[in-house]
Amino acid sequence: MSKRLIRFDWAVKKLLRNKANFVVLEGFLSELLFEDIKIQKILESEGNQEIEQDKYNRVDILVQNANNELVIVEIQNTYEIDYFHRMAYGASKALTENLSLGQSYSEIKKVISVNIVYFDLGQGKDYVYKGTTNFQSLREETFTKQNISDIFPEYYIIKVNQFNDIAKDTLDEWVYFLKNSEVKDSFKAKGLAEAKEVLDVMRLNQEQTYGYNRYLDYLHVKASEALSLKIQQEELMEKKVAEAKEKIRKDENFKRSVEIAKKMILAGSKDDFISQMTDLTIDQIKALRNEKD
Structure with missing residues:
Protein backbone atom coordinates (compact mmCIF):
# COMPACT_ATOMS: atom_id res chain seq x y z
CA MET A 1 0.00 0.00 0.00
CA LEU A 204 11.08 13.74 10.56
CA ASN A 205 12.14 14.93 13.98
CA GLN A 206 10.04 17.40 15.97
CA GLU A 207 11.71 20.51 14.55
CA GLN A 208 11.47 19.25 10.98
CA THR A 209 7.83 18.31 11.47
CA TYR A 210 7.06 21.82 12.69
CA GLY A 211 8.85 23.40 9.73
CA TYR A 212 7.20 21.10 7.22
CA ASN A 213 3.72 21.78 8.60
CA ARG A 214 4.39 25.53 8.39
CA TYR A 215 5.40 25.02 4.78
CA LEU A 216 2.18 23.14 4.00
CA ASP A 217 0.11 25.84 5.71
CA TYR A 218 1.82 28.46 3.57
CA LEU A 219 1.03 26.55 0.38
CA HIS A 220 -2.63 26.21 1.41
CA VAL A 221 -2.85 29.97 2.00
CA LYS A 222 -1.20 30.73 -1.34
CA ALA A 223 -3.51 28.29 -3.12
CA SER A 224 -6.54 30.03 -1.57
CA GLU A 225 -5.18 33.42 -2.60
CA ALA A 226 -4.61 32.21 -6.15
CA LEU A 227 -8.14 30.75 -6.32
CA SER A 228 -9.64 33.98 -4.97
CA LEU A 229 -7.70 36.02 -7.52
CA LYS A 230 -8.81 33.71 -10.32
CA ILE A 231 -12.46 34.04 -9.27
CA GLN A 232 -12.14 37.83 -9.08
CA GLN A 233 -10.59 37.94 -12.54
CA GLU A 234 -13.32 35.71 -13.95
CA GLU A 235 -16.03 37.87 -12.35
CA LEU A 236 -14.38 41.01 -13.72
CA MET A 237 -14.20 39.45 -17.18
CA GLU A 238 -17.87 38.43 -17.01
CA LYS A 239 -18.77 41.98 -16.01
CA LYS A 240 -16.79 43.43 -18.91
CA VAL A 241 -18.42 41.01 -21.34
CA ALA A 242 -21.87 41.89 -20.00
CA GLU A 243 -21.12 45.62 -20.29
CA ALA A 244 -19.87 45.16 -23.85
CA LYS A 245 -23.02 43.23 -24.80
CA GLU A 246 -25.20 45.90 -23.20
CA LYS A 247 -23.38 48.62 -25.12
CA ILE A 248 -23.88 46.71 -28.37
CA ARG A 249 -27.56 46.26 -27.55
CA LYS A 250 -27.97 49.97 -26.82
CA ASP A 251 -26.09 50.88 -29.98
CA GLU A 252 -28.34 48.60 -32.03
CA ASN A 253 -31.47 50.02 -30.39
CA PHE A 254 -30.22 53.54 -31.06
CA LYS A 255 -29.60 52.74 -34.71
CA ARG A 256 -33.13 51.34 -35.04
CA SER A 257 -34.57 54.41 -33.32
CA VAL A 258 -32.67 56.69 -35.71
CA GLU A 259 -33.98 54.79 -38.75
CA ILE A 260 -37.54 55.02 -37.42
CA ALA A 261 -37.13 58.73 -36.65
CA LYS A 262 -35.86 59.44 -40.17
CA LYS A 263 -38.93 57.74 -41.67
CA MET A 264 -41.24 59.67 -39.32
CA ILE A 265 -39.55 62.93 -40.27
CA LEU A 266 -40.14 62.15 -43.94
CA ALA A 267 -43.77 61.38 -43.08
CA GLY A 268 -44.12 64.84 -41.48
CA SER A 269 -44.39 63.75 -37.84
CA LYS A 270 -43.72 66.34 -35.15
CA ASP A 271 -40.64 66.18 -32.92
CA ASP A 272 -42.58 65.51 -29.69
CA PHE A 273 -44.37 62.56 -31.23
CA ILE A 274 -41.15 61.14 -32.74
CA SER A 275 -39.43 61.44 -29.34
CA GLN A 276 -42.28 59.53 -27.66
CA MET A 277 -42.07 56.74 -30.23
CA THR A 278 -38.27 56.37 -30.39
CA ASP A 279 -36.97 57.62 -27.02
CA LEU A 280 -34.65 60.00 -28.90
CA THR A 281 -34.21 63.48 -27.47
CA ILE A 282 -35.63 66.56 -29.19
CA ASP A 283 -32.06 67.74 -29.88
CA GLN A 284 -31.22 64.39 -31.53
CA ILE A 285 -34.32 64.62 -33.71
CA LYS A 286 -33.49 68.20 -34.71
CA ALA A 287 -30.00 67.06 -35.63
CA LEU A 288 -31.54 64.40 -37.88
CA ARG A 289 -33.75 67.05 -39.51
CA ASN A 290 -30.65 69.15 -40.19
CA GLU A 291 -28.96 66.15 -41.79
CA LYS A 292 -32.00 65.73 -44.01
CA ASP A 293 -31.84 69.35 -45.02
Missing part, protein backbone atom coordinates in the same frame (compact mmCIF):
# COMPACT_ATOMS: atom_id res chain seq x y z
CA SER A 2 1.38 3.42 -1.00
CA LYS A 3 1.78 6.14 1.60
CA ARG A 4 1.92 9.90 1.64
CA LEU A 5 5.45 11.30 1.52
CA ILE A 6 7.15 14.63 2.10
CA ARG A 7 6.70 17.05 -0.79
CA PHE A 8 9.65 17.04 -3.18
CA ASP A 9 10.12 20.83 -3.04
CA TRP A 10 10.52 20.85 0.76
CA ALA A 11 12.75 17.78 0.53
CA VAL A 12 15.03 19.53 -1.97
CA LYS A 13 15.40 22.40 0.44
CA LYS A 14 15.91 20.38 3.61
CA LEU A 15 16.83 16.73 2.97
CA LEU A 16 18.16 16.04 -0.52
CA ARG A 17 21.24 18.25 -0.15
CA ASN A 18 22.68 15.54 2.08
CA LYS A 19 25.12 13.42 0.04
CA ALA A 20 23.59 10.26 1.46
CA ASN A 21 20.32 11.23 -0.22
CA PHE A 22 21.74 12.21 -3.62
CA VAL A 23 20.31 9.00 -5.04
CA VAL A 24 16.79 10.47 -4.96
CA LEU A 25 17.67 13.55 -7.00
CA GLU A 26 19.93 11.47 -9.24
CA GLY A 27 17.02 9.16 -9.98
CA PHE A 28 14.74 12.04 -10.94
CA LEU A 29 17.33 13.64 -13.23
CA SER A 30 18.22 10.29 -14.80
CA GLU A 31 14.61 9.65 -15.78
CA LEU A 32 14.12 13.20 -17.08
CA LEU A 33 17.37 13.45 -19.05
CA PHE A 34 17.40 9.81 -20.22
CA GLU A 35 20.92 9.14 -18.98
CA ASP A 36 22.55 7.87 -15.82
CA ILE A 37 23.11 11.04 -13.79
CA LYS A 38 25.59 11.10 -10.92
CA ILE A 39 25.80 14.18 -8.71
CA GLN A 40 29.33 15.20 -7.80
CA LYS A 41 28.45 18.05 -5.46
CA ILE A 42 25.91 20.68 -4.46
CA LEU A 43 26.93 24.21 -5.41
CA GLU A 44 25.91 27.48 -3.81
CA SER A 45 22.67 28.83 -5.24
CA GLU A 46 19.83 31.16 -4.35
CA GLY A 47 17.96 28.23 -2.81
CA ASN A 48 20.71 27.76 -0.25
CA GLN A 49 19.78 31.13 1.25
CA GLU A 50 16.82 31.80 3.51
CA ILE A 51 15.06 34.83 2.01
CA GLU A 52 11.90 35.39 4.01
CA GLN A 53 9.71 36.66 1.18
CA ASP A 54 10.59 33.77 -1.13
CA LYS A 55 11.76 30.88 1.00
CA TYR A 56 8.47 28.99 0.70
CA ASN A 57 7.34 29.95 -2.77
CA ARG A 58 10.49 29.05 -4.69
CA VAL A 59 13.14 26.40 -4.18
CA ASP A 60 16.23 25.84 -6.27
CA ILE A 61 19.29 23.66 -6.08
CA LEU A 62 22.41 23.79 -8.25
CA VAL A 63 24.41 20.61 -8.73
CA GLN A 64 27.37 19.53 -10.79
CA ASN A 65 27.12 16.09 -12.36
CA ALA A 66 29.81 13.59 -13.34
CA ASN A 67 29.89 15.07 -16.87
CA ASN A 68 30.97 18.42 -15.41
CA GLU A 69 27.60 19.91 -16.34
CA LEU A 70 25.64 22.29 -14.13
CA VAL A 71 22.07 21.28 -13.38
CA ILE A 72 19.63 23.77 -11.86
CA VAL A 73 16.48 22.28 -10.38
CA GLU A 74 13.99 25.02 -9.60
CA ILE A 75 10.53 24.56 -8.14
CA GLN A 76 7.98 27.37 -8.29
CA ASN A 77 4.68 27.09 -6.46
CA THR A 78 2.80 30.24 -7.43
CA TYR A 79 2.24 32.19 -10.62
CA GLU A 80 5.00 34.49 -11.85
CA ILE A 81 4.34 36.48 -15.01
CA ASP A 82 8.00 36.72 -16.07
CA TYR A 83 9.00 33.17 -15.17
CA PHE A 84 10.49 32.43 -18.61
CA HIS A 85 12.74 35.47 -18.21
CA ARG A 86 13.81 34.18 -14.79
CA MET A 87 14.68 30.84 -16.32
CA ALA A 88 16.98 32.55 -18.82
CA TYR A 89 18.53 34.70 -16.10
CA GLY A 90 19.12 31.74 -13.79
CA ALA A 91 20.86 29.70 -16.48
CA SER A 92 23.02 32.65 -17.54
CA LYS A 93 23.93 33.41 -13.93
CA ALA A 94 24.97 29.81 -13.29
CA LEU A 95 27.07 29.80 -16.44
CA THR A 96 28.96 33.02 -15.72
CA GLU A 97 29.47 32.42 -12.01
CA ASN A 98 31.10 29.07 -12.72
CA LEU A 99 33.67 30.34 -15.22
CA SER A 100 36.78 31.24 -13.28
CA LEU A 101 38.77 34.38 -13.98
CA GLY A 102 41.31 33.67 -16.71
CA GLN A 103 39.53 30.63 -18.12
CA SER A 104 38.80 30.60 -21.84
CA TYR A 105 35.21 30.67 -23.04
CA SER A 106 35.67 27.14 -24.38
CA GLU A 107 35.74 25.94 -20.78
CA ILE A 108 32.22 27.05 -19.90
CA LYS A 109 30.05 24.32 -18.41
CA LYS A 110 26.86 23.15 -20.06
CA VAL A 111 23.86 24.35 -18.03
CA ILE A 112 20.71 22.27 -17.74
CA SER A 113 17.76 24.16 -16.27
CA VAL A 114 15.02 21.94 -14.84
CA ASN A 115 11.88 23.83 -13.87
CA ILE A 116 9.06 22.22 -11.90
CA VAL A 117 6.05 24.54 -11.78
CA TYR A 118 2.75 24.23 -9.95
CA PHE A 119 0.87 26.89 -11.92
CA ASP A 120 -0.29 27.47 -15.49
CA LEU A 121 2.79 28.43 -17.50
CA GLY A 122 2.20 29.13 -21.16
CA GLN A 123 -0.57 27.76 -23.35
CA GLY A 124 0.73 24.24 -24.10
CA LYS A 125 -1.44 21.31 -23.06
CA ASP A 126 1.43 18.88 -22.44
CA TYR A 127 3.15 18.60 -19.06
CA VAL A 128 6.82 18.06 -19.98
CA TYR A 129 8.73 20.35 -22.35
CA LYS A 130 12.33 20.62 -23.51
CA GLY A 131 13.92 23.74 -24.98
CA THR A 132 17.29 24.10 -26.72
CA THR A 133 19.09 26.79 -28.70
CA ASN A 134 19.58 26.03 -32.38
CA PHE A 135 20.90 28.11 -35.27
CA GLN A 136 19.22 27.92 -38.65
CA SER A 137 21.15 28.99 -41.73
CA LEU A 138 19.80 31.80 -43.87
CA ARG A 139 22.13 30.76 -46.70
CA GLU A 140 21.89 26.96 -46.54
CA GLU A 141 25.23 26.70 -44.78
CA THR A 142 25.69 24.60 -41.66
CA PHE A 143 27.97 24.54 -38.64
CA THR A 144 30.13 21.45 -39.02
CA LYS A 145 32.58 21.47 -36.11
CA GLN A 146 30.17 20.56 -33.34
CA ASN A 147 26.57 20.56 -32.28
CA ILE A 148 26.09 24.21 -31.31
CA SER A 149 23.14 23.39 -29.05
CA ASP A 150 25.55 21.49 -26.77
CA ILE A 151 27.11 24.81 -25.76
CA PHE A 152 23.97 26.69 -24.83
CA PRO A 153 21.69 26.07 -21.84
CA GLU A 154 19.09 23.36 -22.12
CA TYR A 155 15.69 23.89 -20.50
CA TYR A 156 13.13 21.47 -19.15
CA ILE A 157 9.70 22.45 -17.86
CA ILE A 158 7.41 20.12 -15.92
CA LYS A 159 3.91 21.56 -15.56
CA VAL A 160 2.83 19.38 -12.65
CA ASN A 161 -0.81 20.45 -12.55
CA GLN A 162 -1.26 19.47 -16.22
CA PHE A 163 -0.50 15.82 -15.48
CA ASN A 164 -3.57 13.53 -15.59
CA ASP A 165 -2.25 11.09 -12.94
CA ILE A 166 -1.87 8.26 -15.48
CA ALA A 167 1.74 7.04 -15.34
CA LYS A 168 2.63 5.53 -18.71
CA ASP A 169 6.38 5.35 -18.15
CA THR A 170 9.02 5.91 -15.48
CA LEU A 171 9.19 9.67 -16.07
CA ASP A 172 5.43 9.82 -15.55
CA GLU A 173 5.92 7.96 -12.28
CA TRP A 174 8.15 10.80 -11.11
CA VAL A 175 5.65 13.44 -12.25
CA TYR A 176 2.95 11.54 -10.37
CA PHE A 177 5.09 11.75 -7.25
CA LEU A 178 5.78 15.47 -7.80
CA LYS A 179 2.04 16.10 -8.01
CA ASN A 180 0.73 13.75 -5.33
CA SER A 181 3.68 13.17 -2.95
CA GLU A 182 2.98 9.48 -3.31
CA VAL A 183 4.88 6.50 -4.74
CA LYS A 184 2.74 3.56 -5.80
CA ASP A 185 4.02 0.07 -5.06
CA SER A 186 4.09 -0.68 -8.79
CA PHE A 187 6.44 2.21 -9.64
CA LYS A 188 9.90 1.27 -10.95
CA ALA A 189 11.50 4.64 -11.75
CA LYS A 190 15.03 5.30 -10.56
CA GLY A 191 15.19 7.00 -7.18
CA LEU A 192 11.55 6.49 -6.21
CA ALA A 193 12.20 3.48 -3.99
CA GLU A 194 14.77 5.57 -2.11
CA ALA A 195 12.37 8.54 -2.04
CA LYS A 196 9.74 6.31 -0.48
CA GLU A 197 12.18 5.56 2.31
CA VAL A 198 13.95 8.90 2.75
CA LEU A 199 10.84 11.07 2.43
CA ASP A 200 8.67 9.20 4.89
CA VAL A 201 6.98 11.84 7.06
CA MET A 202 7.45 9.59 10.07
CA ARG A 203 11.24 10.00 9.82
